[in-house]
Amino acid sequence: MTAPTTAPTHGDIDLSARSFWAKHPDERDQAFAVLRRENPVPWSRPAESDLLPPELNTHGFWSLTKQEDIRMASRHPEIFSSAQGITMEDFAPEAREVAQSFIAMDAPRHAQLRGITMDAFKPKNMRRLESWIRGHARDLVTEMSHLGEGDFVELVSVKLPARIFGSFFGLPEGEIRDQATNAAQRLLGWTDPRVRGDQSELELFMGAVMDLHAVAAQLIPQRRAEPGEDLLTWMVQAEFDGKKMTDDELKAFFVLLAVASNDTTRHASAQAIYAFSRFPDQKALLVEDIEGRIDPAVEEVLRWSSPLLHMRRTATQDVTVRGSEIKAGDKVVLWYISGNRDEDVFTDPFTFDIARNPNPHIAFGGGGPHFCLGGALARTMLRSLLTEVYTRIPDICAPQPEFQIANFINGINRLPATWTPEKR
Template identity: 40%
Template sequence: MPHVPQMSRPADVSDIDLSDLAFWERPLKERHKAFARLRRYDPLFFAEADMGPVPIGPGYHALVRHADVVEASRTPLVFTSEPSAISIPDMPREFSEFFGSMINLDDPRHARMRRIVSRGFTPRMLAKLDADIQRVAARIIDDLLDTGPCDFVPAVSARLPLTIICEMMGIPEEQHRRVFDNSSIVLAGSDPDYLGNDPETAVHRLLAAGGELAALLTELAAERRRAPRQDLTSALVSADIDGDALTDQEIGSFFILLAVAGNETTRNAISHALALLTRFPDQRDTWWSDFEAHAATAVEEIVRYASPITWMRRTLSRDHEMNGTHYRAGDKVLLMYASANRDSAVFTDPDRFDVTRSPNPHVGFGGPGPHFCLGAHLARREITVMLREMHRRVPTIRATSEPQRLLSNFVNGIKSLPCDF
């Protein structure tokens, strides 16, 4: 039975409730000020929100300091990913594994699956994608120049990662929209534009979207067993490492993970990039003055500053002390990447967007350890190529209004961002 700490928050942070959806409706600047206040104290405990049909859990500790997030990430035998890394409530195991794939697994099951699927993300495989990424990015800017001022998200930032992932898997172009629509629902958080206002409707839409993605890959996997091609689906269905192969359920579940994590994270990073370069024209001038010289540090700074994934959950496997705080077996903790990436103990002037920042030990792709993002290198390549193409062909592009943000405590998403050039 998880331990439920009896804690009262200090008076100057008593107005902060990370389980209240109203907190996540506040402007980003206000949220980061709140995180800065929370970092002054040891990890604080928060009650879980009432989510309708889901039983209310015992609550969680919010790890808001960089040191705590990194240490917990490096200690996976204690801070485990099972039963779930992507939901605060304890969902049914089948639900967690269906929607989270290996993110919600610990070793040895996590290591087995990562070993099989990682063959699609080796440096050699990613190098082969360079020409594809460049081709798709160039086509997107061609269309942008033909279209003129528009909503940057569907016209630019959403298209590149969606197209690359679908091409990697061998999904026909006529199915790309199906992947986009359903992956958007899976990572919709609490946004009524995607899930409606009724909890039962939201659950139904979420399950239906996941089922659509899994069904698509189940059909494709069956085709590739009959007639393999040079794509990741063929590699997954034929994978045999020491007699180990993926089941159809595992392939479908992995595709849900790939579609949402590999698509949404990069999409939002590119969207945030335009918003940030508009908001901080001095940083745009610095980067644009010598794109290649600043590209590597600029991309890392975009990921740090935006933190597209706000948190991941871990569960204590045993009693443990970390950085002076005692935890008990069964306690839940949230690794607050968005807060850790603004920790002044690690980052000088952390609220400044600085495209030349170095070093930059952000945790925007997760902390160090076995769950560091498998697609981090691919995401960096996609962001770099898309921004390079923008710099080369539409250097004056800018956002013309504030982003319309996704209502979510999990994804720092942008739904809409009008642009002009």
């Protein structure tokens, strides 16, 4: 394993520092541009983190900042393993097991559990989910469009994925739904002191995980006894090669889906409204022909915002990438946010351009067996919401977000917005 160091990543760039992730996203983008140009596979000291005791937090990490390298690592799981964790910060093994489900596994178990999931995500089930998404987006815009001002995150970005999540899993209105959605929305905020409050990073993370496990423990036997038309029922019933998920696997999967359907989609919707507020010429293009331009607009929002900043792998063998000698056991972080600004892939990568074509972004990963299963649903959510917003309150403006301090999710905590109220 590569020896640890206390030096910054490169020059004055320190990807391990909490202070780096408190910078404005534009500053971070420029830092990654420097890395792509001068040191595309740099080594960093251990991340500043409270998730492990200091004596155990000793593993630094390599970074892949070029899209070509990220795609290569994603498509070679035999060299770049997911089984030791998928974040640049290390968790204890038991925390990985209860929270990260099959995205922190390798073949053959990863293939089996992903196969079970694919069975649940069959086309007829996805058509039902898409209908729910469109309905929830329409209802939410109706509820806020007459106000004329408010925090878009509070009014829409938090509520839309929460309602979709409730529909996904057939969560009844009330305490159970509130417990699950609240836990899902705070789970990935361990790096942000405004989200964490007086809790430690580990306390916030594990508290949210345990809340989600408690909800799943109530629902799983209910769905076995009385199947419904919801994702948890489909997961309880689904099988692959004659195997079904165990209760513990279902609980971990519930955590994974809770986060995927809440946190990432929540922040993607806020990032979209912010992007169109920051670049009014692009909003004008969209409003001019929403039906004809919504699909490429969604793709550019995903590239521009990169809701998931990174995924991490662990090298199973010695490998050299662009001259950097990665040793077996080393952590390797795949920076999607950097790959989506790669000058070798995108013309004018720092320009928000909804007519960009082609747009080979890696917002959902670089391919391979861990490519995100929820990409189609995330696109549906953004397409439905942005169509409603820019058809009904097209002058909405929200140029001053409060960004979340995070190295995993590209989040927005608050997004004050104004618009011409829709008449009722």
